[in-house]
Amino acid sequence: MATMIQAIRMALHVGEERLGVTDIFGEDVGPPLGGVFTGTQSLKTAWNTPLDERGVIGMAIGLALAGRRPVAEIQFCDYAFNTIDLLKIAGNTYWASAGDWNVPMVMMTPVGAGIRGSIYHSHSFDAQATRTPGWKIVMPSNPRDAYGLMLSAIVDPNPVMFLKPKALLRVKALPGEEIPGEPGDLKTLSKMIDAPIGEARNKWKPEWPKLEELYIPIGKARTAREGRDVTVLTYGRNVPMAVAAADELASSEKIEVEVIDLRSLHPYDWDAIKASVKKTHRVLCVNEDTEVTNFGEHLIRRVVEELFYELYAPPKLLAGAHIPGIGLSDNLEQASVPQKEGIKNALRELARHEP
Amino acid sequence: MSTTAQSASSSLASGSATSHGSENHLAPELQLRIHELMLKARVLEERLITMYRQGDGYFWIGGPGEEAFNVPLGLLADKGTGLQHDYLHLHYRSSATLLALGADPVDALRQMKNTATDPYSRGRNFAGHYSARKWNVAPVSSPIEVQYSIAPGTAMAQRAVGSKGITIVTGGDAGSAEGDFATCLVWSSRKGHELPILILVTNNQYGISTPWDGQHGEARVSDRGKAFGMPTATVDGNDVETSWAALKKAMDYVRTERKPYLLEAMVSRLNGHSSASGANFVTTEVDCLARFEKKLEERKLRTRSEMDDMRARFTEELLEASKRVREEPQPKPESIWDYVFADKNYVAGES
Numbered sequence: 001m002a003t004m005i006q007a008i009r010m011a012l013h014v015g016e017e018r019l020g021v022t023d024i025f026g027e028d029v030g031p032p033l034g035g036v037f038t039g040t041q042s043l044k045t046a047w048n049t050p051l052d053e054r055g056v057i058g059m060a061i062g063l064a065l066a067g068r069r070p071v072a073e074i075q076f077c078d079y080a081f082n083t084i085d086l087l088k089i090a091g092n093t094y095w096a097s098a099g100d101w102n103v104p105m106v107m108m109t110p111v112g113a114g115i116r117g118s119i120y121h122s123h124s125f126d127a128q129a130t131r132t133p134g135w136k137i138v139m140p141s142n143p144r145d146a147y148g149l150m151l152s153a154i155v156d157p158n159p160v161m162f163l164k165p166k167a168l169l170r171v172k173a174l175p176g177e178e179i180p181g182e183p184g185d186l187k188t189l190s191k192m193i194d195a196p197i198g199e200a201r202n203k204w205k206p207e208w209p210k211l212e213e214l215y216i217p218i219g220k221a222r223t224a225r226e227g228r229d230v231t232v233l234t235y236g237r238n239v240p241m242a243v244a245a246a247d248e249l250a251s252s253e254k255i256e257v258e259v260i261d262l263r264s265l266h267p268y269d270w271d272a273i274k275a276s277v278k279k280t281h282r283v284l285c286v287n288e289d290t291e292v293t294n295f296g297e298h299l300i301r302r303v304v305e306e307l308f309y310e311l312y313a314p315p316k317l318l319a320g321a322h323i324p325g326i327g328l329s330d331n332l333e334q335a336s337v338p339q340k341e342g343i344k345n346a347l348r349e350l351a352r353h354e355p
Numbered sequence: 356m357s358t359t360a361q362s363a364s365s366s367l368a369s370g371s372a373t374s375h376g377s378e379n380h381l382a383p384e385l386q387l388r389i390h391e392l393m394l395k396a397r398v399l400e401e402r403l404i405t406m407y408r409q410g411d412g413y414f415w416i417g418g419p420g421e422e423a424f425n426v427p428l429g430l431l432a433d434k435g436t437g438l439q440h441d442y443l444h445l446h447y448r449s450s451a452t453l454l455a456l457g458a459d460p461v462d463a464l465r466q467m468k469n470t471a472t473d474p475y476s477r478g479r480n481f482a483g484h485y486s487a488r489k490w491n492v493a494p495v496s497s498p499i500e501v502q503y504s505i506a507p508g509t510a511m512a513q514r515a516v517g518s519k520g521i522t523i524v525t526g527g528d529a530g531s532a533e534g535d536f537a538t539c540l541v542w543s544s545r546k547g548h549e550l551p552i553l554i555l556v557t558n559n560q561y562g563i564s565t566p567w568d569g570q571h572g573e574a575r576v577s578d579r580g581k582a583f584g585m586p587t588a589t590v591d592g593n594d595v596e597t598s599w600a601a602l603k604k605a606m607d608y609v610r611t612e613r614k615p616y617l618l619e620a621m622v623s624r625l626n627g628h629s630s631a632s633g634a635n636f637v638t639t640e641v642d643c644l645a646r647f648e649k650k651l652e653e654r655k656l657r658t659r660s661e662m663d664d665m666r667a668r669f670t671e672e673l674l675e676a677s678k679r680v681r682e683e684p685q686p687k688p689e690s691i692w693d694y695v696f697a698d699k700n701y702v703a704g705e706s
Contacts, residue, residue, distance in 0.1 A: 022515065050545070054504050055538040062508015062522075065493055066438055067703040068515070070508075085498055089505070095694045097486035097494040098477035102697035134695060157700035 001186045005169040007143035008039045011150035016045045019154050025049050026073030037169050041195050042206040053079050057086040064105040074109040077125035090159040091134025106153045107161050112237050112288045113337045114167025119325035124289035129161050130265050136218050137265040139163040141239035144177040148216030165236035180212035221269035227256035230350045231276040234286040235262040245343040255351045277307050282350045283315040288337040291319035313353035318346050393422040393644050396451035399460045402673040403467050404634045412467040415630040417483045418448030420623035423643035424592035427599040429455025434490045438516050442491045442509035444502035444524040447483040456490050461676045471686040478686040499530035503539035510550035521609045525555035529562025531576050543615035544583040551613040559624035580617030592620025593643040
């Protein structure tokens with residue numbers, strides 16, 4: 001029962017052992033730290049870079065062009081903004097060269113609020129990411145999906161952005177979210193693969209479990225919770241939050257909410273969205289990015305255009321406040337991005353709305 | 356071990372400095388080969404400008420004035436596909452390098468006319484924006500310096516597999532102000548991880564309309580390499596033999612030592628920045644082609660009338676080719692959806 005960060009580390013291990021990953025790199029990604037969230041601890045191809053995000057993305061593009069399999073990390077997505085024209089190039093190279101050069105790289109970066117990260121460790125990146133054509137964008141909400149999406153990202157011949165919901169990185173898997181081959185017990189796994197702190201780390205070697213490959217297809221959503229009354233379209237941190245909100249509404253008010261975990265933001269699973277909307281006729285989009293020009297707005301636009309006559313209520317978007325940052329105080333952070341109570345209120349309103 | 360050859364003052368580009376190559380002639384056949392390629396590259400750029408003026412293209416940008424440096428670059432590179440050969444991260448003034456590698460000039464006309472037959476971008480990109488994976492020529496993009504951030508990646512890959520190939524990256528003086536140039540210097544010279552990369556700057560002393568002197572405090576761009584412990588040189592890029600010798604020396608160093616080298620070539624910009632500034636020939640800068648032709652005459656390797664005949668023949672050939680290209684199909688509207696995502700890992704050898 002791994003945490004998400006352990007799942008990512010195990011996927012990268014499988015990547016470098018069996019899937020041809022040649023370079024896993026970024027700021028503090030190599031020894032001794034192995035990533036600020038420990039996601040790259042003990043990986044044999046992990047190395048440290050200069051503190052230069054443009055250099056990190058440029059290096060990944062160059063390695064990919066040379067036929068290598070790079071996985072590059074931007075330590076926090078808040079620091080990816082100065083790489084945007086390089087991300088554009090990674091996304092447009094195959095198209096601009098009319099199929100001459102593909103760019104098989106993975107860029108991973110922690111996103112979102114929830115760890116009291118204040119103004120520069122709380123940004124979301126899904127709105128920017130989905131405005132960068134040529135990239136596939138994935139964002140897991142549990143350890144099993146993180147593992148399976150990372151393996152799919154690694155073997156994809158295109159640039160894939162792997163957004164890590166940082167509030168969920170240390171959350172333990174739920175039953176049904178196991179990674180094939182991992183020991184069932186978190187303590188056992190931790191003893192095997194988590195490096196000890198301090199001097200002991202220098203001599204320590206991980207004992208990797210015999211992991212099986214699991215590929216979560218890019219472009220396929222998952223129904224995180226079934227329901228008949230309202231559909232929630234969400235991803236990452238807001239998935240378990242929406243499921244918790246839905247569970248509470250079911251027991252207190254008999255409102256049955258369906259939660260669609262998109263998992264892939266591009267390409268996204270329109271068939272799954274369509275099927276759920278046709279069932280519930282009510283839609284709530286939830287994500288943490290600022291609400292103006294938000295990916296949820298795109299989903300709502302498409303729902304309105306293609307499923308207008310299915311709708312019993314105007315679709316709603318619950319997203320981050322359109323303000324320049326996320327403040328440190330709990331009061332400020334919670335007022336800035338969706339919380340469980342806000343999701344419940346929005347669902348209640350949608351469920352009760354009569355056409 | 357700086358080998359800085361000359362001052363980067365404007366006197367270099369204007370030609371008043373002494374040429375270094377004169378005592379060191381290249382073999383006559385090589386001189387003739389270089390001349391032919393320089394002339395073809397020049398005539399190609401003239402044809403592209405004419406096409407633009409006649410409405411057979413929307414924008415021209417190119418490299419008249421860089422031929423004396425860019426032809427030797429293409430001839431000296433180890434051309435091929437994959438890690439065992441050189442990678443070239445060029446800019447939009449690199450037509451002469453492409454011709455020296457063996458590119459068909461008619462393909463450049465196709466890109467100018469944005470036809471479906473344009474092999475570099477299928478009608479998607481401006482003239483001079485080459486891409487040739489068969490020769491490890493990475494796609495040229497319009498942002499002027501991003502190649503300096505990307506090039507260390509191919510060099511890193513070459514280092515990892517113990518390749519004999521090197522990575523060559525080139526850009527202009529104006530773009531060296533961008534952070535990517537610093538990125539290239541930093542990433543190429545990490546202690547114990549030095550990269551086999553030849554970092555080139557063709558210094559034409561302008562960024563569109565802005566003179567270099569007003570924006571740069573450093574005497575030479577190449578001086579910046581010294582802080583990173585790499586050998587550097589600034590040379591007269593308007594002189595064929597100086598360019599050849601400087602490139603050869605720098606490449607030999609990178610090939611042998613597997614470490615970075617920063618080489619700055621002072622060049623001319625003979626038709627301005629692009630069609631946006633008129634693309635008219637400027638008479639105030641050194642014309643490297645005229646200068647080399649004068650030498651060939653003096654050395655009795657080619658007569659003026661032979662060279663005039665060659666120019667007339669190339670001009671005629673490209674005129675005829677441009678007429679044929681005009682009749683080639685434009686890309687179909689629905690082709691915008693082609694090549695968004697790859698289904699195979701072509702760069703790793705899948706096909």
